[in-house]
Amino acid sequence: MADIRNFTLNFGPQHPAAHGVLRLVLELDGEVVQRADPHIGLLHRATEKLAETRTWVQSVPYMDRLDYMSMMCNEHAYCMAIERLLDVEVPIRGKYVRTMFDEVTRVLNHLLWIGCHALDVGAMTMALYTFREREDLMDVYEAVSGARMHAAYYRPGGVYRDLPDRMPQYQESTWTNAKKAKEKNENRSGTLLDFLEDFTNRFPTYHSEYHTLLTDNRIWKQRLVNVGVVTPERAMQMGFTGAMLRGSGIAWDLRKKQPYAAYDKVDFDIPVGVNGDSYDRYLVRMEEMLQSNRIIKQCIEWLRNNPGPVITDNHKVAPPSREDMKSNMEELIHHFKLFTEGIHVPAGEVYAAVEHPKGEFGIYVISDGANKPYRLKIRPPGYVHLASMDEMSRGHMIADVVTIIGSQDVVFGEIDR
Amino acid sequence: MSAKLETLSQNLQTHFGDKLRSTKLAVGELTIEVGPADYLAIMTALRDEPDLGFEEIIDLCGVDYSTYGDGAWSGRRFAVVSHLLSIAHNWRLRVRVFADDDEFPRVDSVTRVWTSANWFEREAFDLYGIAFVGHEDLRRILTDYGFIGHPFRKDFPISGYVEMRYDPDQARVIYQPVTIEPRENTPRILREDTYGDPAHG
Numbered sequence: 001m002a003d004i005r006n007f008t009l010n011f012g013p014q015h016p017a018a019h020g021v022l023r024l025v026l027e028l029d030g031e032v033v034q035r036a037d038p039h040i041g042l043l044h045r046a047t048e049k050l051a052e053t054r055t056w057v058q059s060v061p062y063m064d065r066l067d068y069m070s071m072m073c074n075e076h077a078y079c080m081a082i083e084r085l086l087d088v089e090v091p092i093r094g095k096y097v098r099t100m101f102d103e104v105t106r107v108l109n110h111l112l113w114i115g116c117h118a119l120d121v122g123a124m125t126m127a128l129y130t131f132r133e134r135e136d137l138m139d140v141y142e143a144v145s146g147a148r149m150h151a152a153y154y155r156p157g158g159v160y161r162d163l164p165d166r167m168p169q170y171q172e173s174t175w176t177n178a179k180k181a182k183e184k185n186e187n188r189s190g191t192l193l194d195f196l197e198d199f200t201n202r203f204p205t206y207h208s209e210y211h212t213l214l215t216d217n218r219i220w221k222q223r224l225v226n227v228g229v230v231t232p233e234r235a236m237q238m239g240f241t242g243a244m245l246r247g248s249g250i251a252w253d254l255r256k257k258q259p260y261a262a263y264d265k266v267d268f269d270i271p272v273g274v275n276g277d278s279y280d281r282y283l284v285r286m287e288e289m290l291q292s293n294r295i296i297k298q299c300i301e302w303l304r305n306n307p308g309p310v311i312t313d314n315h316k317v318a319p320p321s322r323e324d325m326k327s328n329m330e331e332l333i334h335h336f337k338l339f340t341e342g343i344h345v346p347a348g349e350v351y352a353a354v355e356h357p358k359g360e361f362g363i364y365v366i367s368d369g370a371n372k373p374y375r376l377k378i379r380p381p382g383y384v385h386l387a388s389m390d391e392m393s394r395g396h397m398i399a400d401v402v403t404i405i406g407s408q409d410v411v412f413g414e415i416d417r
Numbered sequence: 418m419s420a421k422l423e424t425l426s427q428n429l430q431t432h433f434g435d436k437l438r439s440t441k442l443a444v445g446e447l448t449i450e451v452g453p454a455d456y457l458a459i460m461t462a463l464r465d466e467p468d469l470g471f472e473e474i475i476d477l478c479g480v481d482y483s484t485y486g487d488g489a490w491s492g493r494r495f496a497v498v499s500h501l502l503s504i505a506h507n508w509r510l511r512v513r514v515f516a517d518d519d520e521f522p523r524v525d526s527v528t529r530v531w532t533s534a535n536w537f538e539r540e541a542f543d544l545y546g547i548a549f550v551g552h553e554d555l556r557r558i559l560t561d562y563g564f565i566g567h568p569f570r571k572d573f574p575i576s577g578y579v580e581m582r583y584d585p586d587q588a589r590v591i592y593q594p595v596t597i598e599p600r601e602n603t604p605r606i607l608r609e610d611t612y613g614d615p616a617h618g
Binding site: 040041044046048049050053054055058081084085149236237238239241250252257270293340341342344346348349350351353360362364366368369370371372374377383384388391414417 | 443444445446450472473474475476478480481485486487489498500504507511526531532533534535536553557558559560561568575601603605607608612
């Protein structure tokens with residue numbers, strides 16, 4: 001009798017289906033996974049420690065680089081934590097702008113997720129489709145903040161500036177002739193809100209294209225249905241949040257249960273799964289995109305009709321306008337103190353959580369009253385979800401591991417921090 | 418929300434009484450502090466008692482209080498802070514436990530209460546050197562293989578001790594002492610309480 005022993009396989013850290021730098025040590029019995037041991041930390045940058053050496057506002061751009069697929073949602077949690085400690089109220093227009101951009105971010109994130117997930121499982125085309133749509137939303141990011149991804153747009157007290165009145169235009173170039181540039185600029189002739197509205201009108205059509213490609217696709221279902229089943233009890237034990245928890249049939253969404261920003265003023269539904277498998281999580285996230293689209297539409301409508309400030313007028317927190325600064329001594333002092341010393345946040349501790357596209361993203365800060373945080377702890381949803389890898393992949397084939405990673409929607413920027 | 422937290426606060430009082438070292442309601446959040454001896458029993462009860470009902474541990478992290486308030490701290494150095502969430506009751510709770518020994522901080526592990534505490538405790542061990550008694554797999558998680566020290570402790574420099582580079586002579590990757598100088602652009606400033614108060618002058 002030959003000596004039979006388990007085979008240990010090193011998966012990653014340079015594996016295309018590992019979504020970044022995941023090193024997974026798999027113990028295999030034939031092709032069946034007996035144990036999965038994820039090794040993380042290859043992208044560890046000690047963001048939390050770095051934040052202790054920066055002023056409160058200087059850490060906002062670090063937040064973009066955590067989950068680099070849902071930039072503004074990360075900033076939102078961080079800014080909310082500071083606002084709660086400072087007891088600063090964000091103007092209502094600022095809240096709507098944040099709500100709108102959170103949802104734009106959610107669509108961006110889910111588009112990337114479905115593109116990559118499908119690519120991993122074998123449907124190449126999806127990535128091409130979703131990146132087409134992502135382009136439009138990235139243009140929205142760029143128009144409002146100047147950066148296509150790492151926006152640094154939210155600030156403690158509101159958002160950095162109001163929405164722009166015009167969109168950047170395509171210029172004639174070696175790649176784009178005059179006629180093509182004019183065509184491309186057609187929906188960019190109005191304001192940012194017009195451009196975004198045009199997108200929300202087009203999006204349901206795109207969305208149904210994805211459904212046509214995937215939902216009833218035989219291969220897609222063979223790869224996803226009954227893979228990585230998680231019961232509601234286990235989902236709670238393993239600390240699942242967001243779409244992972246809803247996929248297991250628990251209707252839990254912070255936007256509904258503990259509303260922040262303007263989520264209590266907009267209408268939307270929470271999709272919930274039944275079986276808790278990868279296919280249900282896929283359906284939940286797909287429906288979330290449509291609901292996000294609905295929220296964006298309502299925000300556009302409100303923002304069109306209600307002008308106003310987008311950032312607090314408390315100049316101990318947010319800088320005064322350039323004009324005031326140059327004509328008013330008091331404002332000049334505020335400006336100088338803010339940009340040299342920064343905000344002083346009263347001593348205390350707070351935990352602020354948002355419904356991030358991947359789950360509950362929380363920021364726990366301890367302040368001792370200085371101009372820098374004493375301790376910042378980031379609660380990344382992907383970290384918790386990846387921790388369940390062992391339990392979710394046990395007894396599955398090695399090919400299903402790829403499906404499970406895809407359905408967990410992990411991004412290493414936030415897991416390794 | 419605060420009415421809800423009042424209820425929770427009362428439920429906590431009835432269950433634990435004087436086992437709670439302190440109960441604090443601030444910024445709309447409830448924080449309890451417990452002793453390391455009662456920690457595990459209290460955490461188990463927090464999950465199992467239906468009128469508390471914390472099904473999920475949302476976060477668990479270490480804190481090093483040694484330089485808090487620029488030397489104003491007199492208590493124990495290391496704390497473990499957990500954030501719990503009850504989905505049934507829709508409320509949250511923060512639990513803080515200080516480790517008794519500053520040199521070798523030890524706290525009971527809650528991995529048997531909530532599976533998801535596993536990686537959080539590994540992280541707190543890795544970054545702060547807090548040992549979790551009863552944890553079955555307490556390995557480093559975020560830092561490099563073979564890393565020495567606990568980088569999030571306040572006495573660990575932000576630039577670290579070693580850096581890694583490729584050495585063309587030895588044709589391999591080597592570790593060497595760091596060559597960068599730590600630099601602070603904006604100093605950390607802790608103002609007195611009366612700062613900016615018009616009456617103070």
